[in-house]
Amino acid sequence: MANVSKIKKFNLEDKVLKLRDAGFNLDEIVKDIKTENPNEPELQNLSMMALSRFLDSHKREVALEKIQNNEDPIEELRSEFRDKMYELHSDTQDIYKIMKKALKKVVEEEDSVTVIKAAKDTITSIEQARKNWTSLIQFGINEFKPIEKAKEINIIEIHNMLINVSRDLCPDCRRKVVGYVVSKEEEE
Secondary structure, eight states: OOOOOHHHTTTOHHHHHHHHTTTOOHHHHHHHHHHHHHHHHHHHTTTTHHHHHHHHHHHHHHHHHHHHOOOHHHHHHHHHHHHHHHHHHHHHHHHHHHHHHHHHHHHHHHHHHHHHHHHHHHHHHHHHHHHHHHHHHHHHHHHHHHHHHHHHHHHHHHHHHHHHTTTTTTTTHHEEEEHHHHHHHHHH
């Protein structure tokens, strides 16, 4: 028998998802659950890893549900990701323009200490923009993983369904269906 998540066992799914949506990190959510359930030994042993597994599982379930409803969760995520990239690009351009004007003004004043400080601030801003881009890309990669896993699960379920249905067919038809499923699995 499969292990049941402590989150599901104690009906904490909605609470965990609300806290996560509110911006709480894993450690804060675990502490909150432990604080609210001091007399429940199983919840006192709740780990961030268990919480992380629950959240990953939930993302896969949501993606699988969308796939089964003929929605495209990848396109939805791409759209959101694209919007965030454009927003970050715009913010970076704004910072660049401001820093460029400020640096020109400082150079005109010919105060070397101010120039050095302005150059340092410019470099810091550029480094922060690079970190933001990297973080956004990493976020996108992490968000695509559950969707890909859900697609794999959906394909496996369809293949299993086809094989189960083929059991009611004549032997020749059964071989054709099973052959089709096997060939598709080999392609993937």
